[in-house]
Amino acid sequence: MWELGAVIPYPGNSEEYKTGNWRTFKPVLHTDKCINCMICFMVCPDSCIIVENGKMIGFDYDHCKGCGLCAYECPKDAIEMIKERG
């Protein structure tokens, strides 16, 4: 950890910092309504939309902070924000 001059000598290390527990509401995908337009992918500030083979398949709950931008922007109301279990 104590590299000279606070250097971080390896890449991609922000992934190690989990922010998933910051959420109050979490996004849930309704695949029946989703048209894979990828608007959620573009607006997510934390790169938490998981895409495989051109299809939106879910969320990276380790890092999603529950901001709700994806749900707000979804043109088909395919993303629902539900309260985290306390």
Next chain:
Amino acid sequence: MAIILFKNRTVRPLTGNFAVSEAMRQINPDVVAAYPITPQTEIMQIFSSFVSNGYVDSELITAESEHSALSACVGAAVSGARAMTATAGPGLALMWEILGIASGMRAPMVLQLVNRALSAPINIHCDHSDAMGARDQGWIQVFAEDAQEAYDHLIQSVKVAEKVYLPVMSCMDGFIVSHAIDRVSLLADEEVREFVGEYKYPYSMLSKTVTHGAIAMTDSYFEFKHQQRLAMDEVKKAVEEVSKEYKELLESQGNLKDWEIEKRVLKFVEPYKIEDAEIVLVAMGSAAGTIKYVIDKLREEGKKVGLLKIKIFRPFPYEEVSKYLENAKILGILDRAETFGGKGGPLLSEIITALYLKGIHKPIRNFIYGLGGRDFNINHVKEVINTLERTLKGENTPFLSYINLRKDYLDTLQK
């Protein structure tokens, strides 16, 4: 590849600025970023002609301010490039924010400072206010007495910086050294290039993916500062290693006299006729040369006077200083900078600390001289020594005095 100009060692009539430019040419740094300011401008003017003529391979960045110039050097240094810059007085003041960034990021680089007074009133001439204002910014600070030392210090600074991952500020007095022609003995180009070798930086941004300049809050900032203190503790060893290597280089051709070699090798302090001295002056920069001249004259009259010249101010050599000052009956500390409201100049504080650490208590007087380039000549050195002699005889003398204030000004104080 840069053209070789000097295949052999040579002795030249050079100004301090020209000598430093030659050192930069021989070092052939990867990146040089600077902004012009008197009395430094000439260095960059000469160096830019070296760039245009293909005498160096350096990338010259003409930044829009000193703040940007030093920022460019930080970026270059952490990209694995050997970076250099030069500035003076107010230029260093504008660099201030980046000074701490360079040392905090542990970016080794060398800055040639041509010491100049700070405004106001605006003044282009020499004093050490600029360097002293930056003394706590984590830089190694080296002071040269003349053009020869400025040349040699710059070359050795490169290696010291890269050994301990700290930036070095190599200082020479503005105009007095920077603009005066003096006899300077230069190494051959190849000798310098071999001596400085290749710069290898473990966290180069160009060779791997790394994060530089990361945030460090209450949980970790403190530890990084502690590392900087430890790094400063390593400087002594680094200087010893580098100077040993440089001494071997100077000796290698057998054409230099012993005293020349001693003078040119980087050291923390240079004692002059101090062994049996009862009155010892402590000074930095060009004034030390003038003091040596007076000491020689007074020694002929049988007066036991000596000098301790401080060459490296940061990290300060407390142990060596107390060792050399131990036997003196009285000390005269010469400061070319003010601390307005402090007990005396910055050098005074360090000397008192050095003595206290060894439990030494002895008479001491502080003399502020040469602010804004005010002349400090033979008569003024004699005046300082005379004050110390009178103090030793029991006369009441002021703890701090300004040397060479104008008489017409002093008259106004009497009224």
Next chain:
Amino acid sequence: MIEIRWHGRGGQGAVTASKILSSAVIAEGSYSQSNPDYGAERSGAPLKTYNRVSKKPLTLHCMVTNPNIVIVIDPTLLDEVDILEGTDENAILIINTSMTPKEIREKYNIQGRKIYTLNATNIALEEIKRPATNIPMLGALVRVLYELEGIPKLETVEQEVIDTFGQKLSKEILEGNLRALKRGYSEIISE
């Protein structure tokens, strides 16, 4: 150690001549400094520049306040500045003037000191075709210095003049300068 103060006017080349002198002394393996008095340089304004010349290493880094030699390259300065400032009666004065040393001594009531004169303006006009008095005066100074200290040799100074001006001046003007240097060296008048 010999300390020298030059009096000239901005643009007359006193600083250049002072640099050539130091370069020549250093080229011979001795020690020298050349240090102009920096301020606001203006063409035509009186200026001073300094040299130290020594066979031993020089450590002084202060202004020259008590020169051994004062050299005045513009005769009009005699009425304008105190050329004797800081000198004692052993000092040497080298003055560009059409007068003899005796006439200068009487006109300015100079006590003691050794006075040399040289009609450098005439030499410059004849050899360089303009009143560049710095080089003939340098020749005169070299003569005095050589007699005092044995440095520098006229040939060394000639070489430095060639090195300084060779790239900048035409062959004709360069040769004029070299002739002016030698004439200064030989035509200097002592008391």
